[in-house]
Amino acid sequence: MKIYPxxxxxxxxxxxxxxxxxISAKAQKGIDVDFGADLVSSYVWRGYKxxxxxxxxxxSASISGFTLGAWGSTDIxxxxxxxxxxxxxxxxxxxxxxxxxxxxxxxxTYRYFSSPNEGYNGxxxxxxxxxxxxxxFPLSITWNTFVLxxxxxxxxxxxxxxxxxxxxxxxxxxxxDMGIAAGFTPWESAVYGSTGFNFTSVTLHAxxxxxxxxSFSLPVFANVICNxxxxxxxxxxxxxxx
Numbered sequence: 001m002k003i004y005p006x007x008x009x010x011x012x013x014x015x016x017x018x019x020x021x022x023i024s025a026k027a028q029k030g031i032d033v034d035f036g037a038d039l040v041s042s043y044v045w046r047g048y049k050x051x052x053x054x055x056x057x058x059x060s061a062s063i064s065g066f067t068l069g070a071w072g073s074t075d076i077x078x079x080x081x082x083x084x085x086x087x088x089x090x091x092x093x094x095x096x097x098x099x100x101x102x103x104x105x106x107x108x109t110y111r112y113f114s115s116p117n118e119g120y121n122g123x124x125x126x127x128x129x130x131x132x133x134x135x136x137f138p139l140s141i142t143w144n145t146f147v148l149x150x151x152x153x154x155x156x157x158x159x160x161x162x163x164x165x166x167x168x169x170x171x172x173x174x175x176x177d178m179g180i181a182a183g184f185t186p187w188e189s190a191v192y193g194s195t196g197f198n199f200t201s202v203t204l205h206a207x208x209x210x211x212x213x214x215s216f217s218l219p220v221f222a223n224v225i226c227n228x229x230x231x232x233x234x235x236x237x238x239x240x241x242x
Contacts, residue, residue, distance in 0.1 A: 035059040036242030043073050043081070044234045046164050046183055047201030047227035048192070050104075051081035065092045080107040089128075096130040096142075102149075116150040124149030124191070140168050152190050162191035164200070179205040185229075198229035 037057040043050045053076045060069030067089045075081035082105075089098035102124040105111060109120055116122030130142035145163045146152045154160045166183035183201040185194040192200055207221035219240040226233045 031061055031063045033059075033061050034242075036240060038238050038240050040236055040238040042234060042236055043075070044223070044225050044236055046166075046192070047225060047230070047232075049232075049234060050083070051075040052077050052079065054081070066090050074107075078107075082106045084112075094132045094134070096128070096132075098128040098130075100126045100128065102126065121149065121151040124152060138170055142166050142168075146191055149191070154188070154190055160188055160190040162189035163187065164189075164192065166201070175208065177207045179203075181205070192229075194229055200227050200229045202226045202228065 035058065037055055040054050040056060042052050043054045043056070051073065054073045055076060056071070056073045058069065058071040060067050067087075069087050069089075071085045071087070073081070073083045084103045085100055087098055087100040089096060103112060103122070104124070105120050105122065111117075111120050111122065114122070124146050125148035126144055126146045128142060128144045130140060132138055132140040143163065143165050145161050147159075147161065152160055152162050163186055164183055165186060166181055168179060168181035170177065170179040172178060181201070181203045182199060183203075184197065184199045185192050186197055188195050192198075194200065202225070204224045205221065206223075207219065209217040209219045211217045219242070221238050221240065223236045223238075224233070225236065
């Protein structure tokens with residue numbers, strides 16, 4: 001099977017991820033490893049429902065502000081929805097830069113390392129820039145633009161550079177961690193199906209840890225997500241396992 005240039009880069013990310021345990025053995029004090037999973041009642045991404053009840057594992061390794069990680073989502077109902085993403089990021093003094101490789105083709109396609117063809121979109125590459133204001137007013141803004149991907153093309157074949165911009169602000173109420181966020185597409189987008197400026201996600205988030213025993217607490221969260229562009233709304237409940 002022919003390996004295409006973009007897939008070679010994906011393989012490199014996977015290879016680097018596989019080398020992290022060996023690196024960690026030499027620099028355990030400098031590398032932080034995090035892994036866990038969420039169980040969610042439905043998978044909603046930037047205001048658009050991707051799948052029903054899903055399990056969403058993640059793993060990452062960080063050192064000196066640099067992070068390599070992987071995240072995935074699989075529909076529990078066996079509908080065939082499956083996503084596997086790899087990312088690399090750097091954070092410092094509130095600034096964040098990240099590159100993410102998305103793969104959404106799903107179960108049974110068996111085309112992860114192949115060039116996309118009719119019916120399959122293959123990989124999408126997204127660049128992200130973000131900044132969070134100081135703790136006294138921790139408003140954050142992120143700018144996300146897809147730079148590669150078959151499904152990111154306009155009808156005329158040009159790259160639409162599908163972009164999603166989000167502002168978010170965290171707060172707490174009586175021990176419950178909460179947050180509000182609003183995201184929009186600033187121009188025509190093939191990925192989000194918008195023809196111009198549209199709000200696609202307005203979210204209210206709440207999370208807390210429920211004490212089960214003296215030594216164990218279960219983190220839970222809930223999101224009310226409205227998509228004004230689609231006139232749609234979602235209520236998502238989730239459990240985090242770490």
